Amino acid sequence: xxxxxxxxxxxxxxxxxxxxxxxxGSRFRLPxxxxxxxxxxxxxxxxxxxxxxxxxxxxxxxxxxxEPVGHxxxxxxxxxxxxxxxxxxxxxxxxxxxxERNWPRYLAELEARGLSR
Numbered sequence: 001x002x003x004x005x006x007x008x009x010x011x012x013x014x015x016x017x018x019x020x021x022x023x024x025g026s027r028f029r030l031p032x033x034x035x036x037x038x039x040x041x042x043x044x045x046x047x048x049x050x051x052x053x054x055x056x057x058x059x060x061x062x063x064x065x066x067e068p069v070g071h072x073x074x075x076x077x078x079x080x081x082x083x084x085x086x087x088x089x090x091x092x093x094x095x096x097x098x099x100e101r102n103w104p105r106y107l108a109e110l111e112a113r114g115l116s117r
Contacts, residue, residue: 004089009074011066018063018076020092028096033117036061036078037106038095041085054106056115 008021018035021027037055039045046052058080065077073088087095095102110116 004093005071006089006092009066011063013062016060016062018066020096022089022093026093026096028092028099030092030095030099032061032063032078033058034099034103034106035063035076035087035095036080036082038102039076039082039085040087040091041082043082043084054109054113054115056110056113056117059117 004022004024006020006022008019010019012019016032018030018032019027020030036058037044039055044053044055062079063076064079065083067075067077069075069086073086073091075083075086077083107117
């Protein structure tokens with residue numbers, strides 16, 4: 001487990017962004033939609049890469065609560081009822097680092113399946 005820890009975690013409800021700053025100085029603005037469709041939960045990721053689900057229709061999703069999970073992460077409780085993913089600090093950092101690559105890939109997956117945000 002990484003020793004990377006956040007120094008700041010701010011939920012911006014109006015702009016629907018979770019802002020996370022880490023000890024290494026990296027700072028990410030993670031849209032709620034992005035976090036929801038990339039949830040680390042088995043419901044989204046499955047138990048094998050072939051089981052991953054493309055989640056659609058989450059453009060307006062909100063986060064109603066951020067709950068600490070030990071000293072290693074948070075549970076994000078979305079207003080669509082999804083609350084089973086634990087976002088470890090490593091996962092949040094990775095999602096931030098890979099956002100520019102992940103987001104276009106997600107949009108392409110939606111388009112290929114005829115789905116919308």
